[in-house]
Amino acid sequence: MPRQLHLFDPPERFVAGTVGQPGDRTFFLQASGAGRTVSVSLEKVQVQVLADRLEELLNTVRRQTDAEVPASAPRELEDTAPLDAPVEEEFRVGSMGLAWETESERLVVEALAQPEDDDQATVEPLTETDEGPDALRVRLTADMARAFITRALRVVAAGRPPCPLCSLPLDPEGHICPRQNGHRR
Numbered sequence: 001m002p003r004q005l006h007l008f009d010p011p012e013r014f015v016a017g018t019v020g021q022p023g024d025r026t027f028f029l030q031a032s033g034a035g036r037t038v039s040v041s042l043e044k045v046q047v048q049v050l051a052d053r054l055e056e057l058l059n060t061v062r063r064q065t066d067a068e069v070p071a072s073a074p075r076e077l078e079d080t081a082p083l084d085a086p087v088e089e090e091f092r093v094g095s096m097g098l099a100w101e102t103e104s105e106r107l108v109v110e111a112l113a114q115p116e117d118d119d120q121a122t123v124e125p126l127t128e129t130d131e132g133p134d135a136l137r138v139r140l141t142a143d144m145a146r147a148f149i150t151r152a153l154r155v156v157a158a159g160r161p162p163c164p165l166c167s168l169p170l171d172p173e174g175h176i177c178p179r180q181n182g183h184r185r
Helices: 044-064 142-157
Strands: 005-008 013-019 026-033 036-042 089-101 106-113 135-140
Touching: 005 026, 013 044, 013 142, 026 044, 026 135, 036 106, 044 089, 044 106, 044 142, 135 142
Parallel strands: 005 135, 036 089
Antiparallel strands: 013 026, 026 036, 089 106, 106 135
């Protein structure tokens, strides 16, 4: 089956966001540009790992090349607006890839749909193929990537606070802490 590639080069907006209340949130990556918006769902930990790996990649590029990579997100690119509505999931992210394009000084983020069968599982992110899972590919400037990282980390941290004893999330209706032998806090 031919894959659908959603390409934004560069996007007008690329953000991580959520729908729902803490403890029952769905996480999304959303790219917008040229009058269209694409939203893909993923796990909270995937958002955290994406932000961490983007940070590592940008810091490596900053140290090892002449590319102009800011140390922090420019204030004018700060994005605190909610996700663009309606939020309609194109696919659920299974794997992601990152790359730095030296000649264009752009960072490439690609999110691949979870494979439906084993044949699709062999497709690697950032490959040019007509077959395989659907993908969202976004080319970002270093400034836009820093702004994405800032927002993504804020979105992840906005969830339920951790239990001071076991570090598991505290639920609004109570928490059965393994460190207190199953007694509610």
